[in-house]
Amino acid sequence: MHTALAGLTVLVLGIVVALNARSLPVIGDGTGYAAEFSEAAGLRAGDDVRIAGVKVGRVAGIALDGASVRVSFRVSGAWLGADSTASIRLKTVLGQKYLALDPVGSEQLDPDVPIPRARTTALYDVLPAFQRLSTTIDRLDTARLSRSFQAITQAFAHTPASVRTALDGLSRLSDSVASRDAQLTHLLAGTRAASATLAGRDAEVHRLLLDGNRLLTEVQRRESAISALLEGSRRLATELSGLVSDNDRSLAPVLAQLSTLLQRDQDSLAEGIRGLAPLIRLATNLTGNGHWVDGYLCGLLPPAIGPVNEPGCFPR
Structure with a gap:
């Protein structure tokens, strides 16, 4: 019995704790x-x-x-x-x-x-006020309101000038409201439709604002990275300019000697090509008559064998 009461008490306490x-x-x-x-x-x-x-x-x-x-x-x-x-x-x-x-x-x-x-x-909150204003304007009979003000003006025709001026102003105000009834109704209807559309798309507009906030945050973060990159590039250009300026005095003589060496090698190469030209011409004459070598070798045999060419070796 005591165990059952203790269990029931614990169960009730658990329900109370869960609810609160x-x-x-x-x-x-x-x-x-x-x-x-x-x-x-x-x-x-x-x-x-x-x-x-x-x-x-x-x-x-x-x-x-x-x-x-x-x-x-x-x-x-x-x-x-x-x-x-x-x-x-x-x-x-x-x-x-x-x-x-x-x-x-x-x-x-x-x-x-x-x-x-x-x-x-x-x-x-101005939104409910505009909604109530739209409903009130829809129910307002502007033509009857205009006639009422005109009747009041006529009834107070013989009153002092200040009263007649005030009533005349009210009459003109009523005529102005009545003449613009359609435009005012259309404007308030558009306001009510826009309010209903925005209220129906609350989640989408809220998500759009959040995405725009994230986009601006990302742009700001990337702007910092780009600024750091440009600053690093500027410092690198400054360091390279200093390096070139420091080594200009040492590199100038080396470049001058390199230019002199290249010019001397170019002259030697041209002289070698000029000396090789007659040999190339003779080799072309020897091998230009067919599939053989046609040439004349003077002084090939020693003089003891006999005079092969008594006139001697002379160029042709």
Whole structure:
């Protein structure tokens, strides 16, 4: 019996812990705080809580507390001072918000005491206002409004000049609104369609902005690498210029001697070619009559054998 009661107690405690896991101090979302605002300004439960742009928690809930809006939030890994301020700010161009905290004060903020309205700021959201304005303009009968102002003008025809001037201005304003009813309706309809399109493509636009941020970061990183490469090239050119300048005095005599040596070898080669020309001519005459060598060898036999060529060896 005792074992069953102990097991049932452990089971109930496990369920309670599982349902309130985020409220636990170690494995939960951190310490819970609250702030009072004049309006919610489009903030929702689950939105980010940030300090100096760094996410430190999330919005836990939003509830009406008398004439104020009570925003409950949890913060983990950050310190909040007793004079901390809170503000609702715009996170994306599509209207997503986040709760920004400024940890001010020397003493720690009491989780049981909400941040008062005097130290909170709510961002006014213009998108719902434009949407409500579009709906109001669609329902407005501008022609009847114009006739109403004209009737008021006629009724106050015998009133003082200041009153008649004011009513005449209101009448002209009504006529102007009525004459531009179609253009105004078209403009507000386009605004409503654009707002709906942006709201429907929130994820795509958010991804586009993130990709653009990564692209700019990569360009900035590559710019640093290119700048370093150009700076290294400039230093190399400076070092090479110094090397050439240092060795110019030593290399000039060597280059002069090399030029003289090459000129002397060129002259010797030309003289050798001129001396080899007669031998080439005679060899061409000997071998130019067919598949044999046709030549005359003078003085081949010694004089003791007999005068083979009595006139002697003379060139032909």
